[in-house]
Amino acid sequence: MIEKPHRFLIDRVSSYGEEGRAYLRRRKLRGKPFARVRYRGGEEVALDPEGERGETLFAVARELIEPPDDGR
Numbered sequence: 001m002i003e004k005p006h007r008f009l010i011d012r013v014s015s016y017g018e019e020g021r022a023y024l025r026r027r028k029l030r031g032k033p034f035a036r037v038r039y040r041g042g043e044e045v046a047l048d049p050e051g052e053r054g055e056t057l058f059a060v061a062r063e064l065i066e067p068p069d070d071g072r
Contacts, residue, residue, distance in 0.1 A: 033058060 035047045035057050047054040 035061070 033049050035049070035054060036044055037047060037057075038044045047057060049055070049058055
């Protein structure tokens with residue numbers, strides 16, 4: 001049985017919409033800061049930026065990454 005032409009169009013548009021949503025979702029996740037700490041035994045932990053350890057780690061990392069503001 002031949003598929004109706006409008007079904008093909010609806011399927012195509014909906015697949016593009018799903019791809020667009022997935023792209024935005026990935027972009028949103030990448031935009032959030034994150035830190036992953038790996039211990040000697042191989043255990044890996046993702047730190048929450050709002051947690052106590054995460055705040056400390058992010059503050060130290062920010063000082064290492066950003067140039068000092070020396071008033072120039």
